[in-house]
Amino acid sequence: MKLNDPTLLETRAYINGEWREGDTFAVTNPATGDVIANVTDCSIADVQEAIDGAYVAQKAWAAKTGKERAAVMRKWYELMMEAQDDLGTILCAEMGKPLAEAKGEIAYGASFIEWFGEEAKRVYGDTIPGHQPDKRIVVLKQPVGVVGAITPWNFPNAMIARKVAPALAAGCSFVARPAELTPLSATAMAVLAERAGVPAGVFSVVTNSKAAETGQEMCANPKVAKITFTGSTRVGQILMRQGADTIKKMSLELGGNAPFLVFDDADLDAAVDGAMIAKFRNNGQTCVCANRIYVQAGVYDAFAKKLSAAISALKPGNGMDEGVTTGPLINEAAVTKVEEHLSDAVSKGARVVTGGNRLGGTFFEPTLIADVPATAKVSHEETFGPIAPLIKFDTEEEVIALANDSEFGLAGYFYANDLARVWRVAEGLETGMVGINTGLISTEVAPFGGVKQSGLGREGSKYGMDDYLELKYLCMGGIS
Numbered sequence: 001m002k003l004n005d006p007t008l009l010e011t012r013a014y015i016n017g018e019w020r021e022g023d024t025f026a027v028t029n030p031a032t033g034d035v036i037a038n039v040t041d042c043s044i045a046d047v048q049e050a051i052d053g054a055y056v057a058q059k060a061w062a063a064k065t066g067k068e069r070a071a072v073m074r075k076w077y078e079l080m081m082e083a084q085d086d087l088g089t090i091l092c093a094e095m096g097k098p099l100a101e102a103k104g105e106i107a108y109g110a111s112f113i114e115w116f117g118e119e120a121k122r123v124y125g126d127t128i129p130g131h132q133p134d135k136r137i138v139v140l141k142q143p144v145g146v147v148g149a150i151t152p153w154n155f156p157n158a159m160i161a162r163k164v165a166p167a168l169a170a171g172c173s174f175v176a177r178p179a180e181l182t183p184l185s186a187t188a189m190a191v192l193a194e195r196a197g198v199p200a201g202v203f204s205v206v207t208n209s210k211a212a213e214t215g216q217e218m219c220a221n222p223k224v225a226k227i228t229f230t231g232s233t234r235v236g237q238i239l240m241r242q243g244a245d246t247i248k249k250m251s252l253e254l255g256g257n258a259p260f261l262v263f264d265d266a267d268l269d270a271a272v273d274g275a276m277i278a279k280f281r282n283n284g285q286t287c288v289c290a291n292r293i294y295v296q297a298g299v300y301d302a303f304a305k306k307l308s309a310a311i312s313a314l315k316p317g318n319g320m321d322e323g324v325t326t327g328p329l330i331n332e333a334a335v336t337k338v339e340e341h342l343s344d345a346v347s348k349g350a351r352v353v354t355g356g357n358r359l360g361g362t363f364f365e366p367t368l369i370a371d372v373p374a375t376a377k378v379s380h381e382e383t384f385g386p387i388a389p390l391i392k393f394d395t396e397e398e399v400i401a402l403a404n405d406s407e408f409g410l411a412g413y414f415y416a417n418d419l420a421r422v423w424r425v426a427e428g429l430e431t432g433m434v435g436i437n438t439g440l441i442s443t444e445v446a447p448f449g450g451v452k453q454s455g456l457g458r459e460g461s462k463y464g465m466d467d468y469l470e471l472k473y474l475c476m477g478g479i480s
């Protein structure tokens, strides 16, 4: 791996300001199967040590002014952007997304550190008119304390950044446990955090192959005030159960099953562009990917033809190679899920329009299937891969009912131009986020999160601070 700064390829865990070696686990490049690094496999005792250190360090970090925390975060942001090429290369190697997309993730992750560094100066409380003549009421906002984070492989930089940024801005400390598949983006962030002056213990990265045990420890440890997690709903449910014993605060960004609706009055070229990014960004491995595409009967054939042409132009390959648009799937299990969803849909009457073939390794052809029945698995389960299923509908009422027929409610998208319809559909979709005439909604300035079994809380925007702050009500009496 060719880096301008080879020290960013860090294989050690970062615990309380110290780089930790020990037993290791291998990290492989999903495009080639090659081992790219052997990374410290932290024990649960190491996790406990990081939590203990975070508990001590948090007090001094919270005692700094918002402006002081902001200055450190600004420096961290600047260092991440200066290292964007190297961080993108590391991310591409461990996760597989094409280099341009990986560098885009670095900028996206860094934008949260920039945004919340600014928010650190604006943690405003309240004064409330007293309820009795001698009373004065003040509401403070204080940091919740130590935060334990478990993050996924699909955005190994941004999913840490989107959590650690509001946490540090609020005055919390943070112990991150990245996915076993993609720890190197996290350790590289720790290298730059140390250089930026984030104090020892305020941000630690415990790399290991012990996900369940680490989650159990974070949920049970009384020094951890809060868990923040991005990943499957299945694991989110486990963490909620485990956190119940200590009433652990939870921020959960979980699975999705985004509907993508195309109405008769849509701009079809725009809708195709939107479908391409909503479906095939990160090779379909995002929680907000369009999982099912509903097209109104009047434009179904025209849209299918345009979309098929766009999908056929995608170029799967090694993300480091020029012109590659689509990387490998993360592992064999991901390929199996895609194949299962495809064969299930075809067995129920769907038709493969383009793609449909495994390409060797964990590469899979970007695929369009049409005439998908509502009973197909792709209609109800998150595919997390490059299959675009088209489902025809007739009426607005019908498609909103179909769209909402899911236990998930993270993102939804639709293309239409009639203003009354735009408002009806936007208000009718049971999701936390709606893209209207756009397929890309993720930004640090807006509240990202879902309803139903897609999670709890919001990340990004001014609302993103709330999950890391506690309200304290002061009632002063005897004032006359």
Ligand SMILES: NC(=O)C1=CN([C@@H]2O[C@H](COP(=O)(O)OP(=O)(O)OC[C@H]3O[C@@H](n4cnc5c(N)ncnc54)[C@H](OP(=O)(O)O)[C@@H]3O)[C@@H](O)[C@H]2O)C=CC1
Binding pocket: 150, 151, 152, 153, 154, 177, 178, 179, 180, 181, 208, 209, 211, 212, 213, 214, 215, 216, 230, 231, 232, 233, 235, 236, 238, 253, 254, 255, 256, 286, 287, 382, 383, 384
């Ligand atoms: N909402 C989102 O953005 C994401 C959703 N998903 C959904 O989840 C499905 C499976 O993907 P997968 O990566 O397996 O997602 P998981 O939810 O299994 O993994 C997400 C993170 O949780 C960790 N983890 C796994 N089991 C536990 C546990 N019992 N306690 C605590 N932490 C745990 C994983 O560790 P490790 O990987 O080291 O085992 C990883 O760091 C995907 O197909 C997709 O549907 C997945 C990723 C992101």
Ligand SMILES: O=C(O)[C@H](O)CS(=O)(=O)O
Binding pocket: 154, 155, 159, 230, 253, 285, 286, 287, 288, 442
């Ligand atoms: O977890 C994910 O898939 C990310 O949240 C997707 S996004 O933030 O890049 O849209």
